[in-house]
Amino acid sequence: MSLNNYIDLRSDTVTIPTDAMREAMAKAVVGDDVFEEDPTINRLQELAAERMGKEAGLFVSSGTMGNLVAMLTHCQRGDEIIVGDQAHIFYYEAGSSSAVGGIHPHTIPNQRDGSLKMEDIEDAIRSDDEHFPITRMLALENTHNRMGGTYLTPAYTKQVADFVHARGIKLHIDGARIFNAAVAQGINVRELAQAADSVTFCLSKGLSAPVGSVLCGSREFIRLARRRRKVIGGGMRQAGILAAAGIVAMEQMVDRLSEDHANATKLALGIAGTPGLSIDLASVQTNMVYFNIDPALPFDAVELCRRAWAGKVKMLDTGTRRIRAVTHAWVSGDEIDTAIQVLQEAVRR
Ligand SMILES: Cc1ncc(COP(=O)(O)O)c(C=O)c1O
Numbered sequence: 001m002s003l004n005n006y007i008d009l010r011s012d013t014v015t016i017p018t019d020a021m022r023e024a025m026a027k028a029v030v031g032d033d034v035f036e037e038d039p040t041i042n043r044l045q046e047l048a049a050e051r052m053g054k055e056a057g058l059f060v061s062s063g064t065m066g067n068l069v070a071m072l073t074h075c076q077r078g079d080e081i082i083v084g085d086q087a088h089i090f091y092y093e094a095g096s097s098s099a100v101g102g103i104h105p106h107t108i109p110n111q112r113d114g115s116l117k118m119e120d121i122e123d124a125i126r127s128d129d130e131h132f133p134i135t136r137m138l139a140l141e142n143t144h145n146r147m148g149g150t151y152l153t154p155a156y157t158k159q160v161a162d163f164v165h166a167r168g169i170k171l172h173i174d175g176a177r178i179f180n181a182a183v184a185q186g187i188n189v190r191e192l193a194q195a196a197d198s199v200t201f202c203l204s205k206g207l208s209a210p211v212g213s214v215l216c217g218s219r220e221f222i223r224l225a226r227r228r229r230k231v232i233g234g235g236m237r238q239a240g241i242l243a244a245a246g247i248v249a250m251e252q253m254v255d256r257l258s259e260d261h262a263n264a265t266k267l268a269l270g271i272a273g274t275p276g277l278s279i280d281l282a283s284v285q286t287n288m289v290y291f292n293i294d295p296a297l298p299f300d301a302v303e304l305c306r307r308a309w310a311g312k313v314k315m316l317d318t319g320t321r322r323i324r325a326v327t328h329a330w331v332s333g334d335e336i337d338t339a340i341q342v343l344q345e346a347v348r349r
Pocket of ligand 1: 062
């Protein structure tokens, strides 16, 4: 199960394609997708749209591209988006909204569960005054990466959607791991995407496909989004070879995400029982485990990760004393036991 003899918990992006994906890729019927003539991409887009309860889908190279194309489609230059201060869109996408789109991010605090407070949203919406940019879009993230893989519910999503729609503002969901959110709640993913105008989800994270994300929305939104994707160089040709793996990902890799969630809980409990480490167990809701190193200990997150790496376990330092571990299809329950042991020895040394 392990990857190159390591238990690699840095991210679910390290997953590699399954044998079924490689077979589907080898046999994929392809065509020129800029002419909309790649049957495998067309099938992937239809399947994705159907799963999200939207009219249409657009295959993009990454989650970052999906989010950017959504922002470029909903907004004009000088417009503003409301986004959480811990959101991937704000934190980890190289400032793409402003760098490429001239779109101004207005951040409000993410709560511990990844949500945004309704009062904060209300305060952030600009009035019609020439001093202000126009608030055009709000982004939610589900699951929320930096808040620990926490999920948002359909009821909360609908509450936000109704609120912003009543003010002429679009709702985009960065649903890189929205299937994790659905599986954790035992609901159909459509319930989480329904209220949004657009949603991006990733095939190449917990679902193990090698490349790609899909942006979904109305037929008209996707028609406009195709041009924005072209502007940023995302018009691909015989990329059905990649979409083939994405179809297998959606058909075969969703239900098993519950195993990753069980493994994350197991890891979190092991960490909670390790002197010198602390963890907020309530934040461990899907496949992510964030934990902290006691300030009294004479080493930081970089050093602890280095020690774990020497024991063949890879994790990611995300703060001076904060570490992230993410479970996925290429880590078994037994390997989680091994990872806990390695971590406990690394703390003791
Ligand atoms: C919540 C979230 N959104 C978007 C992305 C971007 O995805 P990509 O790395 O495919 O650009 C990530 C990547 O980890 C993510 O965690």
